[in-house]
Amino acid sequence: MTCEESEILLHALLDNELDAGHAREVEAHVAACPRCGVQLSQLRAVHTEMSSPQLRFSAPAGLRARVEATVPAARARVTATPYPMASRRTLLRGFALGSVLSGALAASLMITIMRSDQDQRIMGEVVTAHLRSLQVEHLTDVQTSDQHTVKPWFNGRLDVAPPVVDLTAQGFTLLGGRLDYIDGHAVAAIVYRRRNHVLNLFVAAGAGSEREVKTETVQGFTVKSWSDQGLSFRVVSDINAEELQEFVDRFQAAARQGASL
Amino acid sequence: MRRGPQHAIVLRDPQHRLPRKQEAERELMVDNATIDDPVKARRFRDAALPHLDAAYTLARYLLGNQADAEDAVQECYLRALRHFDTFRGPAIKPWLFAILRNVCRTEYARRSVVDLRDVNAELDKSDNTEPLWGEAPETPETTMIRKLDAGTIQRLVAALPDPFREVIVLREINDLSYRDIAEVIGAPVGTVMSRLARARSILRTAWLAEG
Numbered sequence: 001m002t003c004e005e006s007e008i009l010l011h012a013l014l015d016n017e018l019d020a021g022h023a024r025e026v027e028a029h030v031a032a033c034p035r036c037g038v039q040l041s042q043l044r045a046v047h048t049e050m051s052s053p054q055l056r057f058s059a060p061a062g063l064r065a066r067v068e069a070t071v072p073a074a075r076a077r078v079t080a081t082p083y084p085m086a087s088r089r090t091l092l093r094g095f096a097l098g099s100v101l102s103g104a105l106a107a108s109l110m111i112t113i114m115r116s117d118q119d120q121r122i123m124g125e126v127v128t129a130h131l132r133s134l135q136v137e138h139l140t141d142v143q144t145s146d147q148h149t150v151k152p153w154f155n156g157r158l159d160v161a162p163p164v165v166d167l168t169a170q171g172f173t174l175l176g177g178r179l180d181y182i183d184g185h186a187v188a189a190i191v192y193r194r195r196n197h198v199l200n201l202f203v204a205a206g207a208g209s210e211r212e213v214k215t216e217t218v219q220g221f222t223v224k225s226w227s228d229q230g231l232s233f234r235v236v237s238d239i240n241a242e243e244l245q246e247f248v249d250r251f252q253a254a255a256r257q258g259a260s261l
Numbered sequence: 262m263r264r265g266p267q268h269a270i271v272l273r274d275p276q277h278r279l280p281r282k283q284e285a286e287r288e289l290m291v292d293n294a295t296i297d298d299p300v301k302a303r304r305f306r307d308a309a310l311p312h313l314d315a316a317y318t319l320a321r322y323l324l325g326n327q328a329d330a331e332d333a334v335q336e337c338y339l340r341a342l343r344h345f346d347t348f349r350g351p352a353i354k355p356w357l358f359a360i361l362r363n364v365c366r367t368e369y370a371r372r373s374v375v376d377l378r379d380v381n382a383e384l385d386k387s388d389n390t391e392p393l394w395g396e397a398p399e400t401p402e403t404t405m406i407r408k409l410d411a412g413t414i415q416r417l418v419a420a421l422p423d424p425f426r427e428v429i430v431l432r433e434i435n436d437l438s439y440r441d442i443a444e445v446i447g448a449p450v451g452t453v454m455s456r457l458a459r460a461r462s463i464l465r466t467a468w469l470a471e472g
Contacts, residue, residue: 011461067313217310220310240353241308
């Protein structure tokens with residue numbers, strides 16, 4: 001590989017956009033070429049500096065309020081309801097909309113609304129647990145990328161055996177596991193990383209095998225929930241909903257494969 | 262969805278502000294009257310609202326000040342909601358950012374007195390030729406990248422020519438993949454890569470000059 005080629009590919013290496021073969025080639029070139037080596041280390045330093053949260057802005061409250069006002073019919077969501085009474089108002093609005101909704105849809109809407117108080121609280125706890133894990137540098141109790149170390153670690157600490165799958169090849173690096181508490185119960189927290197983002201997957205004993213994945217947004221975090229074989233799963237992260245869905249798909253596929261072995 | 266011309270040079274002119282807020286509010290009323298599908302509205306809300314901070318951040322870097330960024334983001338969300346039917350996925354972020362970028366560019370096009378085509382031609386030439394923006398030819402091996410405070414980094418980023426600034430912000434600040442950046446700026450991944458390489462090279466040189 002020439003320096004000219006490497007000059008472009010250095011960036012792709014830095015950005016995790018290279019396949020394994022090209023990454024090895026670039027790394028080999030960089031190791032042998034002092035000039036490209038210095039360049040890579042400088043670029044990496046700039047890259048690291050620019051991951052600082054101080055370079056990101058938060059939308060001003062006024063802007064958020066104006067944008068939220070553009071979708072008035074959707075106020076039902078946990079995203080932007082600081083008032084606990086909101087769900088009741090939504091219930092009424094749901095009935096007011098009855099003329100355009102089918103009876104079945106209205107009924108399911110009502111079930112959703114009725115469950116929302118408890119769900120909302122649990123969702124809040126899920127996000128809080130996620131934030132806590134990021135803030136107190138207590139991301140993992142058992143830190144390893146080896147699924148065969150994480151899974152037995154939960155033995156004796158929990159009344160469930162959570163499936164632990166390594167999704168590194170699919171772009172979600174397994175960081176380890178941790179005990180956490182949601183809704184007053186000890187749950188397994190399995191931690192993954194996607195680029196700079198942390199994903200917490202909470203696994204607890206649950207009812208049913210509701211494979212259907214529910215998506216909620218809480219305080220800007222996406223939470224996806226589903227159940228499978230007597231376990232309830234909730235994954236939370238600040239990556240976008242599509243990427244999180246990709247995680248869910250890959251996790252479910254891998255967990256099913258593991259179960260059938 | 263097709264977007265307009267692939268590049269534009271942006272000119273800063275903070276004195277000249279348009280009454281876009283009133284305009285946006287008028288559109289808002291129209292939208293309120295036409296959004297009669299609560300399921301659709303909720304889907305939009307769930308998908309798009311989590312990216313509000315990221316969208317505002319991008320607008321801040323593209324437009325350089327809070328007031329313009331707020332206006333642009335608000336208009337972006339209005340347009341996105343109106344055209345939500347055309348969103349086919351998979352990822353909403355690049356779709357949303359492409360709209361935001363268009364809003365920002367439209368604003369600049371209105372302010373600009375420069376013929377964009379001339380600038381684009383200049384830029385296309387520069388994409389594949391020798392450094393045009395005054396990079397340092399060689400970096401001494403002993404030079405280290407020092408830590409800089411956020412304000413200084415923002416100033417260095419703001420000094421980048423727009424086509425380079427947008428790719429570096431989309432990559433480093435908004436954390437988009439090359440494919441997503443390509444979607445946002447409506448250019449091939451190869452163009453994203455060469456611009457990003459150039460952008461980082463300029464930024465690195467400026468960074469070393471600070472240190």
